[in-house]
Amino acid sequence: MMAKLFRAVIMGPPGSGKGTISERIAQSFGLKHLSSGDFLRENIAANTEAGVLAKTYIERGLMVPDHVMTRLLLPRLEEMTRHSWLMDGFPCTLAQAKALNSTCDLDLVISLNIPYETLKDRLSDRWIHLASGRVYNMGFNPPRVQGRDDLSGEPLIQHDNDQPEALVSRLRHYKDVAKPVIDLYKSKGILHTFSGTETDRIWPYINSLLSTKIPSRPETDTQHIPLP
Ligand SMILES: Nc1ncnc2c1ncn2[C@@H]1O[C@H](COP(=O)(O)OP(=O)(O)OP(=O)(O)O)[C@@H](O)[C@H]1O
Numbered sequence: 001m002m003a004k005l006f007r008a009v010i011m012g013p014p015g016s017g018k019g020t021i022s023e024r025i026a027q028s029f030g031l032k033h034l035s036s037g038d039f040l041r042e043n044i045a046a047n048t049e050a051g052v053l054a055k056t057y058i059e060r061g062l063m064v065p066d067h068v069m070t071r072l073l074l075p076r077l078e079e080m081t082r083h084s085w086l087m088d089g090f091p092c093t094l095a096q097a098k099a100l101n102s103t104c105d106l107d108l109v110i111s112l113n114i115p116y117e118t119l120k121d122r123l124s125d126r127w128i129h130l131a132s133g134r135v136y137n138m139g140f141n142p143p144r145v146q147g148r149d150d151l152s153g154e155p156l157i158q159h160d161n162d163q164p165e166a167l168v169s170r171l172r173h174y175k176d177v178a179k180p181v182i183d184l185y186k187s188k189g190i191l192h193t194f195s196g197t198e199t200d201r202i203w204p205y206i207n208s209l210l211s212t213k214i215p216s217r218p219e220t221d222t223q224h225i226p227l228p
Pocket residue numbers: 012013014015019036037038040057058061062063064065069089090091092093096133
């Protein structure tokens with residue numbers, strides 16, 4: 001008999017560790033880590049119609065409109081009928097959550113609750129490999145060669161958006177749009193919130209929660225598959 005498929009979402013403000021924790025979940029439990037940011041970057045690189053449109057928003061530091069996000073993502077999720085997945089970065093508005101709701105039943109939502117000072121410190125030290133979206137932190141997970149991506153050797157950059165001046169308004173925006181989404185998942189009884197200042201201390205709790213819901217998988221079995 002085929003194991004039941006598992007569908008989860010991870011939410012949290014910028015810098016809360018969604019990407020970092022998603023990678024650990026993907027490695028430990030063999031879920032596919034789907035990322036809205038990766039998906040958008042791939043569409044931009046491929047010059048798709050939606051990618052060209054999304055780029056005009058991302059370049060201005062704006063959210064991509066809901067209808068563009070749902071039109072891009074939902075058909076891809078609908079195709080994933082044989083895979084368990086964890087979605088990072090979507091939904092982030094109530095309209096996106098409602099659209100996702102009409103496509104699939106989520107089993108679990110992880111919400112990360114991290115203090116502002118921690119977010120500020122992490123993001124001001126976050127370095128990104130633009131083409132892949134791989135992230136580093138000079139203290140927590142530094143690249144092997146300073147300023148260079150581990151896999152491609154290409155230069156790493158910092159986003160202006162990650163600097164403290166931009167962070168306050170990004171966080172305010174996150175709180176406004178995420179609140180009704182969190183309330184929705186709470187009312188469905190699938191929300192699990194984790195608070196703390198260190199990913200390594202939060203991780204064991206997430207790990208044990210997931211262990212009660214899905215069998216763990218050997219590391220060699222794992223994959224991070226960006227959506228095409
Ligand atoms: N669900 C979404 N709805 C609207 N826009 C989105 C969504 N997900 C991603 N985006 C857009 O794509 C950009 C890149 O997303 P990505 O998740 O890689 O990075 P980010 O903004 O640095 O987020 P974080 O700091 O939380 O990692 C976002 O800044 C936003 O403009």
